[in-house]
Amino acid sequence: MKHWIIAALVFSSMPAFAATATATASTPKADIAALENVVETFRLAVIKKDKPAFMGLLYSPTIAWIGVTTDNSVNMIDAMRKDQSKPGFKKVSGTGSATEFIDHIVASEQRIEETVDKLRIDSNGDIAQIWFDYSYVRDGYKQNWGQEAWHLVRTDAGWKINSVIWSMEFNPLPPPPRPK
Numbered sequence: 711m712k713h714w715i716i717a718a719l720v721f722s723s724m725p726a727f728a729a730t731a732t733a734t735a736s737t738p739k740a741d742i743a744a745l746e747n748v749v750e751t752f753r754l755a756v757i758k759k760d761k762p763a764f765m766g767l768l769y770s771p772t773i774a775w776i777g778v779t780t781d782n783s784v785n786m787i788d789a790m791r792k793d794q795s796k797p798g799f800k801k802v803s804g805t806g807s808a809t810e811f812i813d814h815i816v817a818s819e820q821r822i823e824e825t826v827d828k829l830r831i832d833s834n835g836d837i838a839q840i841w842f843d844y845s846y847v848r849d850g851y852k853q854n855w856g857q858e859a860w861h862l863v864r865t866d867a868g869w870k871i872n873s874v875i876w877s878m879e880f881n882p883l884p885p886p887p888r889p890k
């Protein structure tokens with residue numbers, strides 16, 4: 711499998727903040743700003759490779775962390791497999807973790823960021839859900855994209871992410887060659 715596909719398969723998605731959120735009418739105004747701040751802190755932690763800031767956003771290091779690859783991308787990856795007798799690519803990947811995700815980003819020499827678009831927030835003041843479109847960008851190359859959803863809980867220490875799920879559509883075009 712090509713290196714760019716392997717990287718895309720192992721580490722997928724997180725956000726770059728682009729716009730003001732759309733919130734339901736029942737969402738308290740104070741929550742909108744606080745939840746937008748969670749998204750922005752997450753985005754900056756990815757860009758700055760700041761593991762402590764990233765981990766501080768999580769309710770626990772073992773939150774649900776599940777990616778679902780689109781059928782088009784599963785078919786593309788399976789078609790590229792050299793050994794077709796081996797099992798195909800798994801559509802749902804729940805074996806990774808938030809800790810593995812940020813560890814990979816911190817260890818990478820490449821600039822990594824996630825963009826966030828069409829941010830939607832719904833909260834009753836104690837629990838919240840955030841939903842957005844994202845793109846995962848590595849050294850300017852849009853590696854994959856999709857939609858992402860978080861569930862959050864308001865704790866004494868502020869809003870904490872309790873689960874993350876996302877869809878992944880992999881870029882069918884390989885990244886440009888890296889300068890030597």
